[in-house]
Amino acid sequence: MRFVIVTGMSGGGKSTAMRMLEDSGFFCVDNLPVPLIEKFMELLMMPNNEISKAALGLDVRADQSFGDAMKILNKMRQNGFVFEILFMDASDATLMKRYKESRRVHPLATPEDNRIESGIRREREILTAMKKQADYIIDTSKLLTRELKEEIDRIFVQNGEYNNLIVSIVSFGFKHGIPADADLVFDVRFLPNPFYIDELKYLTGLDKGVQDYVMSFPEAGQFLDRLEDMLHFLIPNYIKEGKYQLVVAIGCTGGKHRSVTLANELYGRMKDKGNYGLTLSHRDVK
Known part of the structure; x- marks a missing residue:
C-alpha cells in the first residue's frame, strides 16, 4: 500500500498534483475534514482492501486547525502506518501573481485587510513543521504543467530517486x-x-x-x-x-x-x- 499526503502552499500546485496522481492510478481524496483523516487511513489499512495507491490532499483552512491534522499524522506514523508527504511550494512572488490572476481570496487573508501577502505569510508559518517532515518538495515557481507531470511521474510512477532540487x-x-x-x-x-x-x-x-x-x-x-x-x-x-x-x-x-x-x-x-x-x-x- 502506497499512501501519499499532498499538501503545501495554497496556489503551489496541490490540486494539479492530485489530478496527476489520480491519472496515474491513485485513489485520491481532497479536502477531507480533519476529524475524518484517521478513519480514512484506518480503512485503507483493513485487510482485503483493493486500493493499492491512495493520496490525501491536505491544506490549510481558516475554519480548521492544521495542528490537529499534524497530531493525527504523527499518531498514525507512531502506530506503524507508512506514508509519504509531498509538499507543493512556490515563491511568494509567484503565489501573489497566481492569486491576482485568478482573483481568488487567500484562505488565510484576514477580514481586516484581506491581503494576499499577509495570508501567504501566515500560511508559511503554519506549514513550517509539515515542510520539514516532507519526503518530497516540488517548487513550481518555474515549472510548466508538462514539467510538473514529469516530476510527479518520476517520483510516483517510475519510483526514481528524488532530491527536491x-x-x-x-x-x-x-x-x-x-x-x-x-x-x-x-x-x-x-x-x-x-x-x-x-x-x-x-x-x-x-x-x-x-x-x-x-x-x-x-x-x-x-x-x-x-x-x-x-x-x-x-x-x-x-x-x-x-x-x-x-x-x-x-x-x-x-x-x-x-x-x-x-x-x-x-x-x-x-x-x-x-x-x-x-x-x-x-x-x-x-
Whole structure:
C-alpha cells in the first residue's frame, strides 16, 4: 500500500498534483475534514482492501486547525502506518501573481485587510513543521504543467530517486537585463555572434543553421565541458544544503543565438543524468 499526503502552499500546485496522481492510478481524496483523516487511513489499512495507491490532499483552512491534522499524522506514523508527504511550494512572488490572476481570496487573508501577502505569510508559518517532515518538495515557481507531470511521474510512477532540487536552465540577453532570480550567470559573448551573418541574422538558436554555426567553434564545446563538470560538482552540494531551486542563466547580447544554442546543448547533456528535476526556457528568444 502506497499512501501519499499532498499538501503545501495554497496556489503551489496541490490540486494539479492530485489530478496527476489520480491519472496515474491513485485513489485520491481532497479536502477531507480533519476529524475524518484517521478513519480514512484506518480503512485503507483493513485487510482485503483493493486500493493499492491512495493520496490525501491536505491544506490549510481558516475554519480548521492544521495542528490537529499534524497530531493525527504523527499518531498514525507512531502506530506503524507508512506514508509519504509531498509538499507543493512556490515563491511568494509567484503565489501573489497566481492569486491576482485568478482573483481568488487567500484562505488565510484576514477580514481586516484581506491581503494576499499577509495570508501567504501566515500560511508559511503554519506549514513550517509539515515542510520539514516532507519526503518530497516540488517548487513550481518555474515549472510548466508538462514539467510538473514529469516530476510527479518520476517520483510516483517510475519510483526514481528524488532530491527536491529543480535545476532551471535559462537563456537570456544581457541587453534586456540579467534574470533577477539567477543563481549562476554565464556570459557566452566570447563566441562569434551569428547576428552578423546575413543568412543567420533573423534565425535563432532553435534553428539548425545557428546551432551548427555556434557549435562549429571548439570553444563552445570546451565551455560546455567545463560548465557541465562544474554543475555535476555543485548540484550534490546544493542538494546537501537543502536548496530547492537552482537557476543557471546563460547570456549573450540579445538572447537569441548563442545563449539559446548553448542552453539547449547543456540541457541535452544533463537530461536524465541526475536525481533532480531539470527545466529549459528561453527568456528573450522571441
